[in-house]
Amino acid sequence: MTTQQIPAGYRQDAQGRLVHESMVKPIDQERDRLVGDLVKNAIYLNGLMANFKATAFGDVRAFIEMSFEEYGARVGGKKGNVTLLSFDGRYKLQIAVQDSISFDERLQAARSLIDECLAEWTEGARPEVVTLVNDAFRTDTKGEIRTARVLALRRLEIADERWQRAMKAIGEACQVTSSKEYLRIYERIGDSDQYRPISLDIAVIAMPEATAQQVGGLH
Known part of the structure; x- marks a missing residue:
């Protein structure tokens, strides 16, 4: 053009x-x-x-x-998370690494095994497990599986051999598709052990009070 x-x-x-x-x-x-x-x-x-x-x-x-x-x-x-402190501890800088995880076809095998277990347990005393499983495999607004909830199933201590195979399938179905690094900077609040972020996001940066009042007066 x-x-x-x-x-x-x-x-x-x-x-x-x-x-x-x-x-x-x-x-x-x-x-x-x-x-x-x-x-x-x-x-x-x-x-x-x-x-x-x-x-x-x-x-x-x-x-x-x-x-x-x-x-x-x-x-x-692989680079990992790291935290650096100033000598006086007033400032803290963090590099955080966040992986994007997806599941391959083995997740469907895991769901099939889990469904076999649920078919037998439905009439038993484990309604909370049924709720957790159904919630874990429910997709979000984008039609994608909620990774954290699926992985949380692996923390359930269930001895059923089929469940154990399902959990193994979930673990092997995990694929790291990409990684992102995030820079976060913090300042200590007074003499406490709490830190507040020094935001670099314009959407959350607070305006000076006088300016904020002027903008508020436009409504």
């Missing part, structure tokens, strides 16, 4: 039409300026945050390697 050349004195509207500036209302021009300025600043801030994220992860990895070298060890294998 080629970018349309806009003649001097004209603006292009959302439908791609050329409109002479004299035909654009002042309020529309001011709205366009406001949105453009804020978006420009947002893009700049986004770039700063992207650079900070890359620098933070790189610096932490470099520090971990330096720490390993002090003991003559080498960093290898």
Whole structure:
């Protein structure tokens, strides 16, 4: 696609039409300026945050390697969670690794074995197990199995040989499809042992009180 050349004195509207500036209302021009300025600043801030994220992860990895070298060890294998504290304990930095897990066809084999067990237990005194199983295999709004609830079944102590085979099938059906690393930064609350996050998410960053009051007055 080629970018349309806009003649001097004209603006292009959302439908791609050329409109002479004299035909654009002042309020529309001011709205366009406001949105453009804020978006420009947002893009700049986004770039700063992207650079900070890359620098933070790189610096932490470099520090971990330096720490390993002090003991003559080498960093290898899958990266795990790590927590770093400032010397005075006021600040805490965490790198958290979260795996995305899915199940292959062996999950259906596990469900079949579990159903065999439930068919015999339904008339017994284990209604809570039936509820847990049905809830675990119920899909979410996206039609996906809730991984944590399926894996939670493995914590049930049931000696039935079919159940044990089902739990083994669940374990072998687990496949790590991807991993994501998250950077979290915290500040100690006073002299307590509690920490509050220093958020990098614009949606949860608190505005200065005066600004918040001004925005609230627009409602």
